[in-house]
Amino acid sequence: MSTYQNTLAHAQGLDAVDPLRSFRNEFHFPQHAGRDVLYFTGNSLGLQPKAAADALKQELDDWARFGVEGHFHAKHPWYSYHEELTPSLARLVGALPEEVVAMNQLTSNLHFLMVSFYRPSGKRTKILTEQRPFPSDTYAFASQIAFHGGDPAMDLVEVQPREGEHTLRTEDIIAKINELSEELALVCFGGVNFYTGQAFDMAAITQAAQAVGATAGFDLAHAAGNLHVKLHDWNVDFACWCSYKYLNSGPGSVAGAFVHQRHLGPKPAQGLPRNEGTLSEKAASPAGSLSGDPTEVCLGNGLPLFAGWWGHNKSERFKMERTFKPMPTAEAWQVSNAPVFSMAVHRVALEQFDRAGISQLRAKSEQLTAYLAFIIAEVAQHSGTHLEVITPNDPMQRGCQLSILAHGHGKALFNRITERGVVADWREPNVIRVAPVPMYNSFEDVYRFGVILTECLSASH
């Protein structure tokens, strides 16, 4: 029994009481046949906030006006630009400010964090992930394993769904963690799988991983800005995400990283056991040409990291000394200075998340996606088509995306809805992904999607 109705009036009624409805006007929508497209790919590239152009113009103007002095005299000084993003990022992923930093790109961050958190030794060499993670993550895992001299075919393990099922059961994930136990170095899942749209129980996975002595990390590409994430409370070791999907910060924009508080802090003055074979020893010149301390590139608890000048303690950064003194925060993992142009867009996009609030967004999202599930079921029933949603039905196990298997229609159906102004996406081998985002999608969008889907299905008979 559903409280929803497949009518325009019902959808418009839901929009009328949506406290977030005005955010839609803050975005540019691509046009199709004189009206806004039905944009359901905020999980791939979020729409452009209208405020982005002015934010970019500000940086260009400050660059023209100040040249290098813009590092300190720009309206948003470039030297500390990333710091302006920190409080919003912390709220977004449920972290302390010192635990997050905006830097680099997503896969780069995954690599940099694995340098610290994937440290195979002895028989503890394996990485456990979900079935079919995003390919970039698979490449990153496999290449890290190979980099440490391991064999990806042996050391990269994916949890598989049960026969006849599309998604994973938490109990099976935990059973696999316990089975691998002391062979497990790292458990690294997506927060939400890009293909199935399944959201994983990050708290339970983290607890199980740490209980067997492994570290737990998450790729939040499809979770940041989509789920209500609480990284600190869940005790996650590390996480990373991109900003161009749900976070609307533009193609290739700056990514984010989280490192739990307990891993932070500079190296104490003495008494720390040195990690055999860390970068520091390898970097030490045999000719003894380093003056002063050799470059000791690890953190207080012996965690190694790949260092760069932007991770150096900022109060001494411009002394340009040889010895690396890490920031006592997640900023220690920064290697390079801040990409200000992409951060300018990220700043205004995050400001919208602050105004909307992640709990309010999530509340709307659960309703919007439930409405989409209802509409898809209606269309399937009335058109006599088998439209199978493989994303879990339980709101706790999904974000806003639904992945549809259109048995026998697949790509042709996808092409037909695309011609009608629906922007969804097709993912090989046979899924149509539809992601109504709470920030700018409406219930009317979802209703209209149902109308087009029905028309396209009847045309194909």
Ligand SMILES: *Cc1c(COP(=O)(O)O)cnc(C)c1O
């Ligand atoms: C989108 C996505 C990526 C893309 O990586 P980039 O480094 O941003 O190009 C990687 N992993 C996951 C899980 C993704 O969803």
